[in-house]
Amino acid sequence: xxxxxxxxxxxxxxxxxxxxxxxxxxxxxxxxxxxxxxxxxxxxxxxxxxxxxxxxxxxxxxxxxxxxxxxxxxxxxxxxxxxxxxxxxxxxxxxxxxxxxxxxxxxxxxxxxxxxxxxxxxxxxxxxxxxxxxxxxxxxxxxxxxxxxxxxxxxxxxxxxxxxxxxxxxxxxxxxxxxxxxxxxxxxxxxxxxxxxxxxxxxxxxxxxxxxxxxxxxxxxxxxxxxxxxxxxxxxxxxxxxxxxxxxxxxxxxxxxxxxxxxxxxxx
Amino acid sequence: xxxxxxxxxxxxxxxxxxxxxxxxxxxxxxxxxxxxxxxxxxxxxxxxxxxxxxxxxxxxxxxxxxxxxxxxxxxxxxxxxxxxxxxxxxxxxxxxxxxxxxxxxxxxxxxxxxxxxxxxxxxxxxxxxxxxxxxxxxxxxxxxxxxxxxxxxxxxxxxxxxxxxxxxxxxxxxxxxxxxxxxxxxxxxxxxxxxxxxxxxxxxxxxxxxxxxxxxxxxxxxxxxxxxxxxxxxxxxxxxxxxxxxxxxxxxxxxxxxxxxxxxxxxxxxxxxxxxxxxxxxx
Numbered sequence: 001x002x003x004x005x006x007x008x009x010x011x012x013x014x015x016x017x018x019x020x021x022x023x024x025x026x027x028x029x030x031x032x033x034x035x036x037x038x039x040x041x042x043x044x045x046x047x048x049x050x051x052x053x054x055x056x057x058x059x060x061x062x063x064x065x066x067x068x069x070x071x072x073x074x075x076x077x078x079x080x081x082x083x084x085x086x087x088x089x090x091x092x093x094x095x096x097x098x099x100x101x102x103x104x105x106x107x108x109x110x111x112x113x114x115x116x117x118x119x120x121x122x123x124x125x126x127x128x129x130x131x132x133x134x135x136x137x138x139x140x141x142x143x144x145x146x147x148x149x150x151x152x153x154x155x156x157x158x159x160x161x162x163x164x165x166x167x168x169x170x171x172x173x174x175x176x177x178x179x180x181x182x183x184x185x186x187x188x189x190x191x192x193x194x195x196x197x198x199x200x201x202x203x204x205x206x207x208x209x210x211x212x213x214x215x216x217x218x219x220x221x222x223x224x225x226x227x228x229x230x231x232x233x234x235x236x237x238x239x240x241x242x243x244x245x246x247x248x249x250x251x252x253x254x255x256x257x258x259x260x261x262x263x264x265x266x267x268x
Numbered sequence: 269x270x271x272x273x274x275x276x277x278x279x280x281x282x283x284x285x286x287x288x289x290x291x292x293x294x295x296x297x298x299x300x301x302x303x304x305x306x307x308x309x310x311x312x313x314x315x316x317x318x319x320x321x322x323x324x325x326x327x328x329x330x331x332x333x334x335x336x337x338x339x340x341x342x343x344x345x346x347x348x349x350x351x352x353x354x355x356x357x358x359x360x361x362x363x364x365x366x367x368x369x370x371x372x373x374x375x376x377x378x379x380x381x382x383x384x385x386x387x388x389x390x391x392x393x394x395x396x397x398x399x400x401x402x403x404x405x406x407x408x409x410x411x412x413x414x415x416x417x418x419x420x421x422x423x424x425x426x427x428x429x430x431x432x433x434x435x436x437x438x439x440x441x442x443x444x445x446x447x448x449x450x451x452x453x454x455x456x457x458x459x460x461x462x463x464x465x466x467x468x469x470x471x472x473x474x475x476x477x478x479x480x481x482x483x484x485x486x487x488x489x490x491x492x493x494x495x496x497x498x499x500x501x502x503x504x505x506x507x508x509x510x511x512x513x514x515x516x517x518x519x520x521x522x523x524x525x526x527x528x529x530x531x532x533x534x535x536x537x538x539x540x541x542x543x544x545x546x547x548x549x550x551x
Contacts, residue, residue, distance in 0.1 A: 133372070134371075134372060134373065134376070162370075162371065162372070163370065165372055166369070166370065166371065166372045166413075169414050170366055170414065215364075215366070215367045218362065218364055218367035218368065219367050219368065219370070221330060221362070222360075222362055222367065222368035222370075223370060223380075224330065224355075225328050225330060225355060225359070225360040225362075226355070226359070226380060226381040226384060226428065226429070226432065227352055227355050227356060227381060227384040227385050227432070228380075228384045229352070229384065233386045234383055234384055234386065235382075235383050235386050235387055235388060235389060235392065236383060236389060237375075237376060237379035237382070237383055237389060237392045237393065237396070238376070238389070239389055
């Protein structure tokens with residue numbers, strides 16, 4: 001049962017977006033998120049929609065995949081919408097239900113909030129669907145490299161992330177195994193209240209942690225045996241290099257950001 | 269020329285209590301003298317706790333001697349400036365295939381070693397391809413290691429070591445966690461490397477069947493080298509092996525028992541073919 005969990009939702013396809021440098025995609029997503037919170041009027045909304053639609057079209061990922069993520073936050077979206085609907089103060093209520101009053105301003109905020117949230121999810125999933133976790137880590141490492149000047153261990157962080165990604169499926173499999181072994185000896189993970197369930201997890205977590213530490217120890221030794229000394233003096237098998245498309249994507253992203261800023265200034 | 273040479277090598281594991289007082293000293297290596305020729309295939313045999321893994325870890329400078337010296341390719345392992353040069357020349361493959369693969373793609377893992385020692389990207393690609401080919405794993409280069417069998421993972425680990433172009437590889441019980449098929453795969457790959465590329469192989473194991481094709485065998489017990497010779501010489505001494513809690517291969521044991529009960533066949537029979545031949549010659 002635990003085995004079915006898949007991490008990262010990479011959708012393999014041969015598209016322009018897939019081939020972009022992960023740094024471009026990271027910056028693009030960041031710009032896109034900023035723009036979501038900048039726009040104020042319908043023109044801004046149209047520009048953002050066009051940008052999102054273009055990315056989805058270019059990524060060759062089926063649209064259904066993109067909206068899948070929305071299901072998970074459906075409840076959050078409904079609650080946010082209701083709060084905004086009834087709690088935004090205004091002048092003339094258009095609808096009254098007991099103590100709750102709905103103003104036109106509330107309707108507007110609720111709609112904007114819904115658009116922002118759903119666009120946020122769909123937009124970021126364009127990135128996660130088109131970039132493998134490894135590329136993402138590489139992109140982060142290279143993109144954050146300037147921070148190493150002020151003492152941030154960028155390489156170590158990236159290395160930890162990629163090792164975590166490598167070991168998640170192994171540890172999941174192990175959890176499954178330990179669970180079965182404990183169940184065979186009468187452990188019960190399913191019945192009882194939250195506290196009882198949590199208590200029942202102890203015989204699962206202890207051996208899991210012990211084994212994780214042992215693995216970490218083994219891995220550290222294996223890495224040392226293969227001359228690993230940290231980021232210094234290391235070369236990359238697959239170095240990140242910008243290509244013409246990356247430059248064009250950067251240009252498009254920043255033109256987009258500029259347009260959104262201008263539209264905000266004019267309140268469109 | 270000898271590539272690994274140990275002289276009066278001693279290693280002690282010291283356990284301390286909370287105040288830092290010595291609680292127990294366990295001597296894992298007790299005045300070991302070993303000399304390994306370059307290009308040879310050497311096996312180190314011993315049951316659990318015999319000190320064979322401790323010996324292996326010295327060759328890769330993961331452990332340093334308490335007393336005595338070891339030279340790897342003429343470099344003294346106690347000298348810190350040689351630590352990385354030695355690790356480049358003596359690669360190590362460990363027991364658990366999962367716990368030694370770093371990357372989530374096969375080819376990236378093989379590239380990990382060369383990346384660490386600062387090889388240029390083009391050269392890394394060339395080496396990755398070559399070493400994956402030499403262990404017969406080239407077609408899995410874009411796979412995730414999680415989807416491979418134990419024997420395949422272990423071959424990837426060997427390729428990862430080969431990509432650093434070492435003179436010598438040490439395999440610390442590489443087959444202990446594998447099924448018979450995986451064991452065969454790994455051993456074939458290792459023999460191939462030894463024959464075709466002239467890499468010195470030091471195989472640490474407790475499976476007697478695996479050492480039959482070795483050039484030389486060292487048997488260890490309680491931190492000492494107790495027997496040393498060709499597989500044939502070693503397997504002739506069945507009683508002695510039993511004393512060190514090791515089993516001889518079944519065929520050798522059968523031949524030994526037959527001889528003991530009066531049949532006139534030679535000592536140290538290693539394969540089924542040899543035994544058949546010897547028995548045929550009798551009649």
